[in-house]
Amino acid sequence: MNFAYNFFSIIFIFVLILLERAFASLWSETGRMSDMQQWRLLCSRYQVAQAYMEDVNARVTIFAPVNDVFLYNPDLRAMDQKEVLSHIVDTQVPELSSGRRWKKQTLIRSTINSGYVYIF
Structure with a gap:
């Protein structure tokens, strides 16, 4: 035992x-x-x-400041923040998880840290 x-x-x-x-x-x-x-x-x-x-x-969650994101991508510039984040989650996150790479990324400028954030 x-x-x-x-x-x-x-x-x-x-x-x-x-x-x-x-x-x-x-x-x-x-x-x-x-x-x-x-x-x-x-x-x-x-x-x-x-x-x-x-x-x-x-x-998986994308943390982003509220009403403090400036986009330099002309296709996304007309969208509000919720639409932009929805676009990123719906298209880019699944593609990133499958290992896809891009020549260009979505460029987001945040004034909180005055730096650039690239979302692939």
Whole structure:
């Protein structure tokens, strides 16, 4: 009986280790990628963004400032922010997840950090 208990205890611990690796959060995954350290540092400044990335059940979300995005793409310039984000989610996110690359990206200028953000 003691052998069976020890055996199942070891199996249980092994399963827990596998589940922990299978349900890694986006936060822990970005910690492993050297080219994502600047993004990780930026997200760590905002509690909501970091908490979202630490949630293993969170869905893909695009964080964007409200009424503070300026587009340089003429096709998207006439859209409001909700339409632009819907366009990005409906077209570009699925294509990005399938590994597609583009010569040109959607260029978004945010006045919050005065920098450029490229959404592929």
